[in-house]
Amino acid sequence: MNDAAVRPGGRVLDLFQGARLTPTQRRIAQSLVHHGPSAAYLSAAEVAELAGVSQPSVTRFAMALGYAGYPALRRELRALAGVPAGQPDGGENAMQRALRAETRHLERMADELSDLGAVERAAALLAASRPLPVLGLRAAAPLAAYFGYFAAKVHPDVRVLDGGGTMLLDRIDQARAAGASALLAVVLPRYPRETLDAIREAKDAGLAIVALTDSGISPVAETADVVLSAPVGTQLVFDLHTGPMALAMVVLQAMCDAAPEPAQRRLEEFEATAARRHIFEA
Numbered sequence: 001m002n003d004a005a006v007r008p009g010g011r012v013l014d015l016f017q018g019a020r021l022t023p024t025q026r027r028i029a030q031s032l033v034h035h036g037p038s039a040a041y042l043s044a045a046e047v048a049e050l051a052g053v054s055q056p057s058v059t060r061f062a063m064a065l066g067y068a069g070y071p072a073l074r075r076e077l078r079a080l081a082g083v084p085a086g087q088p089d090g091g092e093n094a095m096q097r098a099l100r101a102e103t104r105h106l107e108r109m110a111d112e113l114s115d116l117g118a119v120e121r122a123a124a125l126l127a128a129s130r131p132l133p134v135l136g137l138r139a140a141a142p143l144a145a146y147f148g149y150f151a152a153k154v155h156p157d158v159r160v161l162d163g164g165g166t167m168l169l170d171r172i173d174q175a176r177a178a179g180a181s182a183l184l185a186v187v188l189p190r191y192p193r194e195t196l197d198a199i200r201e202a203k204d205a206g207l208a209i210v211a212l213t214d215s216g217i218s219p220v221a222e223t224a225d226v227v228l229s230a231p232v233g234t235q236l237v238f239d240l241h242t243g244p245m246a247l248a249m250v251v252l253q254a255m256c257d258a259a260p261e262p263a264q265r266r267l268e269e270f271e272a273t274a275a276r277r278h279i280f281e282a
Contacts, residue, residue, distance in 0.1 A: 012039070012080055015073075016217050019065055026217055027051045028061045030189065032077065033215050034234045040077035044070040050234070098235035102242045105231045109243055113250065122184075122210040122226045123254035129182040131157035133175040135202075136186035137164050137195045143212075143241060144186045147248045153270050154256055154263040164194045172202050182208040186248070187220040188232060189239060199223050212248060 016029045031051040032039045039047070047070075048055045062073040092100065113119070126132055132155055136144025141162035148160035157178075161171055172183070183202050187195055196219055203209055203223050211224035214232045221227045230247040233240030256263040274280060 012077060013216055015065060015076065015080075021061075021064065021217070023219070024053050024057050025061045025064060026219065027053060028058055029217050030215060031234070033217070034231055040074060040080070042074075094235065098233055098240065101235055102233050102240055105233065105243045106246060109230055109247065116254070118226055118228060119251060119254045120258070122228055122251055123258045125182040125208050125210055125226065126184055126251070127155070127255045127258045129208075130179050131159050131175050132182070132184065133159045133161055133172060133180055133202075133207075134184045134186070135161045135172075135195065135198060137162065137192045139190075139239065139241075140186040140188045140192075140195070143188070143244055143248060144184075146245065147184070147186070147252065150249070151252055151255070154252070154266050156266070161198075164192070168194070168198055169201055172198060172207075173205065176202075176205050176207060180207060182210060184210050184212065184251075185220060185224070186244070187211055187213040187218060188241065188244060189214060191219050196220060196223075210251075212244060212251070214244065 013033055016033075021029060028047060028051045031047060035042070035050070042050070044055050044058045048058045051058075059070050062068075062070040065073060067073045067076070132151065134144045134148045134151070136142075144160050144162050148158050152158040159171070159175055161168060175183075183199070185195065185199050185202075187199070199209055199211075199220060200223055208226075209220075209224040210226045210228065211218070211220040212228050212230070213220050215229045216227060218227070218229070228247055228251065230243035232243060
């Protein structure tokens with residue numbers, strides 16, 4: 001194993017970069033990344049429960065990374081976390097803890113945005129694409145629609161692809177034939193197979209792929225030209241998508257910054273039209 005990947009103080013995600021993991025092992029890795037420092041104090045059984053896998057799968061996962069077993073991996077996680085075990089939660093309930101975790105996700109994302117290189121590359125690709133297809137199926141569909149709604153105010157032709165089935169690849173082909181050069185793919189757990197298949201088809205058709213996903217070890221990372229990651233909350237019955245939604249708006253802001261005059265002109269045209277049609281009350 002690469003010594004640089006397990007340096008004290010490094011990020012948990014570094015442990016998994018470059019490793020060839022099975023889909024089950026990727027789920028375990030996702031759980032460890034999402035739970036941050038607290039993951040360093042979970043037992044193998046607890047990790048298995050969080051990831052929805054068997055306990056032997058957790059052991060095999062640790063061994064796939066080069067460790068003798070899960071206890072050795074957990075010691076490494078504790079070294080990376082650098083926080084004391086059993087950190088008190090102040091008596092908060094599960095709902096409060098889930099939302100506190102979201103604030104930590106946002107804080108970490110803010111720190112990582114000190115380097116805007118990936119965001120700016122993504123924005124340049126998306127802003128230049130005419131039309132701009134935005135793909136998001138199942139749990140990702142609302143986020144694709146949210147991004148598409150606001151992007152349409154500054155981009156002349158945004159096409160939200162939020163329905164699967166036999167028409168999906170046709171719509172990607174139509175966008176490519178109309179001049180599209182890039183596709184924004186929102187890919188969130190549990191990673192619909194249809195989404196990944198469509199992304200591979202789009203890539204083969206010549207589209208650059210910008211992936212907005214939950215981590216650098218998402219299955220879409222193998223195909224995407226630019227990967228933008230934002231963790232999802234996993235402490236409630238259903239995932240919280242606060243981070244991906246915030247990152248989507250960061251990308252849209254960067255698109256506006258990449259072409260400020262056209263973006264401003266389209267915004268002014270929209271506001272004039274909205275006022276004339278009395279669309280909004282305020």
